[in-house]
Amino acid sequence: MILAQVVLNGFLVGAVYALFSSGLTLIWGMMNVVNFAHGDFVMIAMYVAFVAFTMLHLGPAIFVPLAAIMLFLLGVLVYYALVRHVMRGPMLAQILGTFGLALVLRYATLWVFSANFVSLPENLLGEVQTFAGLRLEPSRVAAGLAALGLTIGLHLLLTHTALGSRLLAVAEDRSAAMLVGIRPDPMQALAWGLGAACTGVAGALIALFFYITPTVGESLALIAFVVVCLGGFGSVPGALVAGLAIGIIESLSAFWIGPAFKDLVVFILFLAVLWFRPQGLLGKA
Amino acid sequence: MSAATIPTAPRAAGRWVLGVAALAALLAWPLLVEDEFIQRIGALVMLSALSASAWNLVGGYAGQISIGHVLFFGCGAYASLLGFTWFEWAPILGAPFGIATSLLLALIVGSPTLRLKGHYFSMATIALAELARIVVVNTPALGGAVGVSGPAMPRSVLDLSFISPLPYYYIFGSVLAVLLLFTWWMSRGRMGFYLRAIRGQERAARSLGVPAQRYKLFALLVSAAFTSLTGSLYAAMLGFVDPDSGLGILLSVKMVIAAALGGAGTLFGPLVGSAILVPLEEMTNAAFGGGGTGITYVVYGAIIVLISRFAPGGLAEIWTWLRARGTRRGG
Amino acid sequence: MSIARRHLLALPALLSASPLLAQGAPVKVGTLLPLTGVAASAGGSAKAAIELAVELINTPQPDLASMPLMATSGFPGLGGRPLQVVIADQQGSPSVAQNQALRLITQERVVAITNGYQSGLVQTASAIAERHGIPYVTGEAVATNLTERGFRWFFRTTPIGPDIAAIYVEFLQSARVNGRPVTKVAIVNENTEYGTSIAEVIRRTAEARGIGIALQIPYAANSADVSAQVLQLKDAQPDVAIFISYTSDAILYARTMRAQGYRPPILIGDNSGFSDDNFVQTAGDIAQGIINRSAFDPSRPGSNSFKVNALYKARTGREMDDTTARIMQGFLVTCDAINRAGATEPAAIQKALRETNLDAGQLMIGYRGVKFDEKGQNSMASVLLVQLRGREYISVWPEATATAPLQLPYKGWE
Incomplete structure (x- = not known):
């Protein structure tokens, strides 16, 4: 029974990882841009949810879309003000620019809100439910469903719509896309906006069950990088599979071997996968 | 023939004069400043330039962006202080063992990892460094989470425990000079040529018969050895290392940032980047840190953002641009 | 703000x-x-x-x-x-x-x-x-x-460590769970220097006085999820669970224990994270009756x-x-x-x-x-021991200096 709960918790945590990574997959995978500020985008979304709830008394039905919109705008702004220029340079310039951006976002937040921990009430989406002896937190289930929804949505967008083809075309070959009449800048700005909006949904949902503090993005960002890489850059379903896999592996290894070693197991498996399959789980060779 | 050499000769001479003047300034300035804090920042600039220059061999010249170099730094730092903890050696005597461990690790993990492309390579290096950190945290014999310390009180000059920061400045500076000389020699030779070819178009380089894998591995080995030595020097100065300060991901990122800021793949880029970043970090902290508002990092981060925005290729780009303008005007 | x-x-x-x-x-x-x-x-x-x-x-x-x-x-x-x-x-x-x-x-x-x-x-x-x-x-x-x-x-x-361990162990020796002495103690500690050293000194002191530590779970601080640790405890059913954590994890533990419906008879949350007013404000309401060591009793x-x-x-x-x-x-x-x-x-x-x-x-x-x-x-x-009542820690042990009597078992969110 306990083991079933361990697997279930791992599955739900994995869904959070997938959710957390969905926006990063789009930005990193599609555009080949590393976003070191990703964790801080999530953090900003958490504060949007917090401010909306405590100061404006808005419920999750409003603050989740609100966070998506705010982050969409932030993403577009960051693209035009920074990323567009940085992309002219080598990949290192992206690391430089987004690392600096991460510090600015993180500590501007600390300046405004102080370093104190805050949180939302844990039962905004209802009390813990018990099914067949298994305990389920509604907020985590919502996060899991959102991860699934966002993954399917992004996947359909990229593979079944004209907009998606254009996004992919720009990602594949910027100058070729220009030749067939696609203006790359609005497309890439849109990709950044969409990626950031997904991150916004993720942050607002994670805020339902996690603490909120300016440095919260740091502790989650590394795992998001691993998820995107393990799934294969540019593979949206890959991130979902990788996220769930890491969640379950972590949970089981924490239960059996000890929580101090769960990241050890994850990183060893990650390296093993890369060494034997250098394009990630679902990435194209 | 003679017409072509006339304009370049004074320029070459000018470059020599400039170089000698710069070297003299680097040697003399700490003696002219009495403030120990400023002198210490100078020493830290040298330390940062050392690790960033070592990283530059792999990340800059060969274009393999490692974000896990702290692995080698940690080997050096831990070897130094474990040598003291176990055998009461002067910390610097542990340095060769740190270098040996680093080389061994680089050999083992280098081949499979260097086959990875682009972001996959970067992520694998992060994972390797994190693995090392987690292993150390959970191994009491290596100091575990608590970390290991050097001698509390200096016992002999070999402990490299000085009150004044000046000896550190000159020690770090001389090691840096050796590394830069090696880099200069390498970049002019066949190896530098091959590495640049690999960075540009690895597949093309391979098809032209460049043994890419072997050269990348060689660059990694040299880089690992110097990064490890930097770690040993750091540990000798600080007298303490724990998993976060010796194997934390932030340190890897800082090596990348310093090199990228000055210009990766250029000889003096990492030094220039460090000479900007380290004082900037210390000065903003001295000026704003006590306020507790985080403004330190807002300023520090904003300056990094601005540099990446206006000089994505690092400050070396501005230098090249200025020189190009100068020659155009002169010609 | x-x-x-x-x-x-x-x-x-x-x-x-x-x-x-x-x-x-x-x-x-x-x-x-x-x-x-x-x-x-x-x-x-x-x-x-x-x-x-x-x-x-x-x-x-x-x-x-x-x-x-x-x-x-x-x-x-x-x-x-x-x-x-x-x-x-x-x-x-x-x-x-x-x-x-x-x-x-x-x-x-x-x-x-x-x-x-x-x-x-x-x-x-x-x-x-x-x-x-x-x-x-x-x-x-x-x-x-x-x-x-x-x-x-x-x-x-x-x-320092030995002073802290001494008061915990004296307390555990005198405490009763369902009318019998404490026999099964579990320690959950974050694995940096703070958690490791405090856990170690508690273990040594407890074992020297004849109380065995049945289970010790070190974990990495600032993790995204702590439910495995809570389920391990739920599985082992110790009389006393001692947590040694920083604020972020302390908040997560309180929330996860509620989500997993786990309450040990005696819950001790050592100082750092559990003393932090951030913990009391964000998770205090669901951690009622948690025992903490403190040298500061403003009650x-x-x-x-x-x-x-x-x-x-x-x-x-x-x-x-x-x-x-x-x-x-x-x-x-x-x-x-x-x-x-x-x-x-x-x-x-x-x-x-x-x-x-x-x-x-x-x-x-x-x-x-x-x-x-x-x-x-x-x-x-x-050091003395305090217990969380509402959003305030009240000194409860040793009895000579206590402001209020100790209340057991741990209430949590009820």
Whole structure:
């Protein structure tokens, strides 16, 4: 029974990882841009949810879309003000620019809100439910469903719509896309906006069950990088599979071997996968 | 023939004069400043330039962006202080063992990892460094989470425990000079040529018969050895290392940032980047840190953002641009 | 938001107001705190307490007259010169801690350095102070080895591992679960220096007194999920669960235990994360009855602790937690020594620190007193146990000094 709960918790945590990574997959995978500020985008979304709830008394039905919109705008702004220029340079310039951006976002937040921990009430989406002896937190289930929804949505967008083809075309070959009449800048700005909006949904949902503090993005960002890489850059379903896999592996290894070693197991498996399959789980060779 | 050499000769001479003047300034300035804090920042600039220059061999010249170099730094730092903890050696005597461990690790993990492309390579290096950190945290014999310390009180000059920061400045500076000389020699030779070819178009380089894998591995080995030595020097100065300060991901990122800021793949880029970043970090902290508002990092981060925005290729780009303008005007 | 702003406004006002009351050039004391990085919230609370201490010393506080320097303004021993604190951010890095210690000594010319927070950072910063011959006083860092280095300029006011373990084990020996003695104890500790060293000393002390530790679960701090640890406990059903965690994980544990429906008969949350007012405000309501060790018991009206806590609350809107109180007490002890030294020469201050002999009534915290042994450790430091009721920790053990009786079993969210 306990083991079933361990697997279930791992599955739900994995869904959070997938959710957390969905926006990063789009930005990193599609555009080949590393976003070191990703964790801080999530953090900003958490504060949007917090401010909306405590100061404006808005419920999750409003603050989740609100966070998506705010982050969409932030993403577009960051693209035009920074990323567009940085992309002219080598990949290192992206690391430089987004690392600096991460510090600015993180500590501007600390300046405004102080370093104190805050949180939302844990039962905004209802009390813990018990099914067949298994305990389920509604907020985590919502996060899991959102991860699934966002993954399917992004996947359909990229593979079944004209907009998606254009996004992919720009990602594949910027100058070729220009030749067939696609203006790359609005497309890439849109990709950044969409990626950031997904991150916004993720942050607002994670805020339902996690603490909120300016440095919260740091502790989650590394795992998001691993998820995107393990799934294969540019593979949206890959991130979902990788996220769930890491969640379950972590949970089981924490239960059996000890929580101090769960990241050890994850990183060893990650390296093993890369060494034997250098394009990630679902990435194209 | 003679017409072509006339304009370049004074320029070459000018470059020599400039170089000698710069070297003299680097040697003399700490003696002219009495403030120990400023002198210490100078020493830290040298330390940062050392690790960033070592990283530059792999990340800059060969274009393999490692974000896990702290692995080698940690080997050096831990070897130094474990040598003291176990055998009461002067910390610097542990340095060769740190270098040996680093080389061994680089050999083992280098081949499979260097086959990875682009972001996959970067992520694998992060994972390797994190693995090392987690292993150390959970191994009491290596100091575990608590970390290991050097001698509390200096016992002999070999402990490299000085009150004044000046000896550190000159020690770090001389090691840096050796590394830069090696880099200069390498970049002019066949190896530098091959590495640049690999960075540009690895597949093309391979098809032209460049043994890419072997050269990348060689660059990694040299880089690992110097990064490890930097770690040993750091540990000798600080007298303490724990998993976060010796194997934390932030340190890897800082090596990348310093090199990228000055210009990766250029000889003096990492030094220039460090000479900007380290004082900037210390000065903003001295000026704003006590306020507790985080403004330190807002300023520090904003300056990094601005540099990446206006000089994505690092400050070396501005230098090249200025020189190009100068020659155009002169010609 | 408002709190951070208030600090900003309060600081210049305080600095400009103090010279009017006290006279002469200010005496500078340096304080190292973690104001950025993962421990920034603790650093922020501590900063407010240090600023409060400066205000209390520089203005007459008849209400607190039993404590040194409170009835007067500035340092009477130095002709009424005012106190000025130079707070520096150590950024959670041992190297930055050392840089800042050097800056405080050589640029700011402070007469002493206090605090430092994480033990590793106190270690590197105090090494610089030692080499320069400047007194260093930490009020909070607990790693035992800090006072084993043979330093002559290093002093520590806080109780350390063995003191902490002793009170837990004495309590466990006397506690009853369902009318029988405690037999099965589980420890869950974060695996950096703080969690590892406290867990280790509790284990050793408990085993020496015949209480076995049935289960120990070390985990990596700041993790995204802690449910596996909670399920391991739920599986093992210990009589007592002892958590040693920083704030972020403490909040997650409280929430996860509620989500997983797990409540041990006795729940102990050691100090750091569980004392933090951030924990009490965000997760206190679902962790009712958690037992914590503390040296600071502000629950008795009329006591120094009560009054200082009230002043702190007026300033920040928050309760002062134990770590913050220990930090503030360390700072006050340093100031008292400077005053008794009657001079700002480091050697005179060092001598005065060695001669420190404060009794319980002269402190703002519940130590038996402050008196340094030859290693620089306060030999009169002591700890008591407190229990969370509502959003306040009330002292419950030892019974002789308790404000209220202990309530068992652990209630959690009910």
